[in-house]
Amino acid sequence: MVSSRRIADVAAEAGVSQTTVSHALSGRRPVAPATRARIMDAVERLDYRPDRLATSLRMQRTQTLALIVPDIANPYYPASARALLDGVNDVGFMTLITNTDGDPEGERAALQEMVARRVDGIVMHSLATTTADVRRIVGPDLPVVVVGGLTGHTETDLVVTADSVGLGEAVKYLHDRGVRDLGFVDGPEGNGMYRLVAFLGAANALGMNVQDEWVAHTPFTREGGFAAAMSLLHGDRRPAAIMCANDLIAIGVMDAARALGISIPRDLAVIGFDDIETAALVTPQLTTITNPASLTGATCAELLLERIGRGAAAPYMTRILPTSLVLRESA
Template sequence: MPQQKDRPSIASVAAAAGVSPTTVSHALSGKRAVSPHTRRRILKAVEEQNYRTNMVARSLRSRKTHSVALLLVDIANPYYPAVARAVHDVLATEGYVSFIGNTDGDAATERRLLEEMAARGVDGVAMQPMALTAAEVREIVGPAMPLVLATPETGDVPADRVLTDDTRGLTEAVRHLADQGVREIGFAGGTTDAAAGPLRVAGFEAAMAAAGLEVRQQWIEHGPFTRGGGAGAVARLLKRKDRPRAVLCANDLMAIGAVEAAHEAGLRVPDDLAVIGFDDIETADLVTPRLTTVVNPAAAVGDACARTILWRVEQGPDAPYRSVLLPTHLVVRQSA
């Protein structure tokens, strides 16, 4: 009869990592600081031995589930998986896992996922609410839940924020076009019922004002934050007799659709129509022409969200709320 192997334990992990069982417990629970080098040795031993802690018992003792909910607008958009990967990488080093939900910017879906994550007892939530207000999100998750929101307008709602300085990158984009003598600039924005749609339009209007250029409302079109949404919005702009000479788009998927719309109309990009995107997803450097776009730092956003959640879990609800602002910048390629 084959000899049964002993089940891995904290003691066997400690022996393999060359530390005490107490240090292993601290590393896995996150209750006390453990040096990064020691933590890596412990996690390596955990992986090699396929050790699994008793999560139920651990949660009862610590009143933590060591889990975080990350609610994304559209996981089909390559920007959001990059955010999610950065969140995962930070959380994993601290023994946390992430639950990912896709909201599609829909109010009912946002509410359902928030209620479900709160019922599961996650230790924190990070999201960009597109339909619900910050106050509604806080009401759903309760007053004590660590909450990180990627939205600038939270009023008096107790929540930490991670934001990108969209206006900075859009200002660079407008200046780049103006330096080439292009002053007739339109904008393809997201739907007006999604929070990010009006925010990007406001950033575009601020950028135009900073350059001393006129914003023509007839040159602002809206559509879903998708390739098809961008194609439809720009196709409508191009049907105008007084069409713009350049179009800024609310994200790269819309910009890729804008290039397709230009080609369908028999226009050359950038000779007849300059196109600039926003996000700098990997595909932006693979399409033809290669997309000039504003770099929206997805990995930095995810990293900041995860670190802010962990900080809030450690500090509790009484610590002052944080607001992290990350810069954006233009990267010039071929489309403008």
């Protein structure tokens, strides 16, 4: 095995110019059949594989995308990532994945790094950055799809899940079952606030009683949910139901209830958010709100490819994805 061949080697071997080799390979210009055959032979013989790096520099397109997520190990993201990768694979894109842990600084750094690497587009699950911030960092021309993200003036394409719809359904469901005292365990302060806000909107609309001490902020983890619920459930009066900003938190809340001898759903109803695979497998099975991960990834792929096709001048697009209550056993 010889070291990597260049297009000039192929040209020499086939007795033509590298211009012609390039055209034979790309098909952008007709090449005489006999010439083409000689070239293909040479390519074969030398095991020539074009350097995509050089192509990228020359064409100013990398055929590379960036996926920026808080944490790929969080069960929500892999399904979304897979759908995105599948959606763009057909057109020859590969995807750089990086984690931010939801940290504003991490999100900013990830964006800058991806810009420096000249990716053709970015999908960002944003917790701490507005689309305007994103646009400022990446410049005016780079295709970006933000998922979720803080509201405000929209300066990127956007995929949002209509959290308020599922949340509203859930609150109404609890209300119909006679629940009046209601708590909410949200993600970390400053992140995912919009879920808390949507929840409060629905709860207020139905006249639910949401005491301040029944609202907690915690990391998006099982341990976070456990800790939050342990303190929340220790008060002299406790809510009849707790809704959570994601399923992991909800599973932690159920852990806490179990530890305290509180029966679910009899003494306490628990509702999660996301509908990760595990939700259907825990005991009791978790009632939750679907966050269509796979659809989100597929929609990002669509939007990004459309944006790449249409250019930066076309108006920003927003896709709103449905969420809905999935009744199981925990509420």
